[in-house]
Amino acid sequence: MWRECATRFNRWRYDLYAPVYDKVAQGFARHRRRAIGLLNPQPDERLLLVGAGTGLDLDYLVRCRHVAAIDIAPAMLERLRERAVKLGMEVDARVMDGQKLDYPDGCFDAVALHLVLAVIPDPQACIREVERVLKPGGRVVVFDKFLADRRRAPLWRRAGNVLARIVATDINRRLGDIVAVTKLQPFHDEDAGLGGFLRIVLLRK
Numbered sequence: 404m405w406r407e408c409a410t411r412f413n414r415w416r417y418d419l420y421a422p423v424y425d426k427v428a429q430g431f432a433r434h435r436r437r438a439i440g441l442l443n444p445q446p447d448e449r450l451l452l453v454g455a456g457t458g459l460d461l462d463y464l465v466r467c468r469h470v471a472a473i474d475i476a477p478a479m480l481e482r483l484r485e486r487a488v489k490l491g492m493e494v495d496a497r498v499m500d501g502q503k504l505d506y507p508d509g510c511f512d513a514v515a516l517h518l519v520l521a522v523i524p525d526p527q528a529c530i531r532e533v534e535r536v537l538k539p540g541g542r543v544v545v546f547d548k549f550l551a552d553r554r555r556a557p558l559w560r561r562a563g564n565v566l567a568r569i570v571a572t573d574i575n576r577r578l579g580d581i582v583a584v585t586k587l588q589p590f591h592d593e594d595a596g597l598g599g600f601l602r603i604v605l606l607r608k
């Protein structure tokens with residue numbers, strides 16, 4: 404029940420943010436380029452973007468022929484479709500809940516989770532679904548904001564999170580706690596800025 408309400412709220416607020424999202428998120432361009440470079444999707448591989456937003460990642464994926472993109476907010480996906488057309492890409496873009504993916508098991512070679520695990524109401528459900536739809540040996544790249552694993556958020560950060568979660572994103576999630584519900588194996592983990600708050604992590608099934 405809580406998850407459904409929070410998911411509906413996300414759909415509503417990202418539909419609202421869609422016209423201005425690119426202006427706010429363009430500051431992450433170098434992180435995106437780095438994360439996709441590490442994921443290194445090959446032209447024939449099947450790639451899934453979960454919580455794909457307006458498709459800012461597509462600029463780095465023009466060589467990829469089998470890109471699927473899902474998001475809960477139709478207005479975000481509308482912009483993604485327009486971007487895909489401009490780039491001359493065919494992208495299978497669908498409104499879908501990242502906590503309940505409507506894809507069969509083992510159908511993707513690679514998945515990108517950019518700025519979504521800190522936003523989606525149930526990140527553990529999302530990562531379980533990502534594990535399920537990945538082929539054995541498939542890769543996941545995560546780029547997001549996290550609290551360091553095993554660290555407890557100080558009071559100011561817990562207080563700040565009340566507002567941060569409503570307006571934008573949870574700032575106190577630990578990636579280790581999220582990935583722990585799967586058998587995905589981290590094989591690369593780098594500090595992407597702000598004293599380790601931003602991280603780029605690669606996982607393998």
Ligand SMILES: C[S@@+](CC[C@H](N)C(=O)[O-])C[C@H]1O[C@@H](n2cnc3c(N)ncnc32)[C@H](O)[C@@H]1O
Pocket residue numbers: 410413414417428453454455456457458459460473474475476479499500501502516517518519522523524
């Ligand atoms: C901060 S934006 C990131 C967008 C994009 N990945 C990027 O890097 O710019 C978070 C996105 O997650 C989407 N989202 C939130 N909850 C979702 C859910 N349950 N299923 C799928 N997408 C969701 C939002 O609509 C929004 O587009």
